[in-house]
Amino acid sequence: MPIGAEYPLLNIIWTMFVFFLFVFWLMIVFKVIIDIFRRKDCGGGTKTLWLIFVIFLPFLGVFLYLITQGQHMAERDAEQMMAQKQELDEYVRGVAGGAGGAAGEIAQANKLLADGAITQEEFDKIKAKALA
Numbered sequence: 764m765p766i767g768a769e770y771p772l773l774n775i776i777w778t779m780f781v782f783f784l785f786v787f788w789l790m791i792v793f794k795v796i797i798d799i800f801r802r803k804d805c806g807g808g809t810k811t812l813w814l815i816f817v818i819f820l821p822f823l824g825v826f827l828y829l830i831t832q833g834q835h836m837a838e839r840d841a842e843q844m845m846a847q848k849q850e851l852d853e854y855v856r857g858v859a860g861g862a863g864g865a866a867g868e869i870a871q872a873n874k875l876l877a878d879g880a881i882t883q884e885e886f887d888k889i890k891a892k893a894l895a
Contacts, residue, residue, distance in 0.1 A: 792821065795828050798836050801843075868893040 799813045817824035829836075872889040875881045881889075 791829075792817070792825055794836075795825050798832070798839065799828075801839060804835075865893040 795817055796814065799810050799817070802810065813824070813828060817828060869890050872881065872886050872893075876883065876886045
């Protein structure tokens with residue numbers, strides 16, 4: 764007898780739903796635990812109490828943490844994202860050359876040429892170096 768005949772479709776759907784809820788619950792629990800460790804506004808004792816509460820009374824602990832600290836969790840997430848964005852922007856600016864890349868160097872050399880600070884030969888060398 765095929766295995767599908769012993770396990771009806773509704774049981775499969777129910778099992779998938781329960782599995783989805785379990786994975787969703789684990790994601791929430793880990794998000795709360797990560798946020799507890801990430802907090803800078805409380806000390807180690809408070810963090811330990813929250814962790815004990817979340818681990819030993821998981822439903823009550825997680826729901827109370829989300830109710831009392833949910834807004835602050837969102838603020839900490841936003842601050843972390845902004846800090847990561849600033850770090851990425853600084854890195855990209857540093858790698859890109861800072862002064863506008865090749866076009867910036869050529870524009871700066873052109874200004875020096877117009878001011879008479881460099882000769883046409885020097886300008887051509889700077890241009891060739893910037894474009895290389």
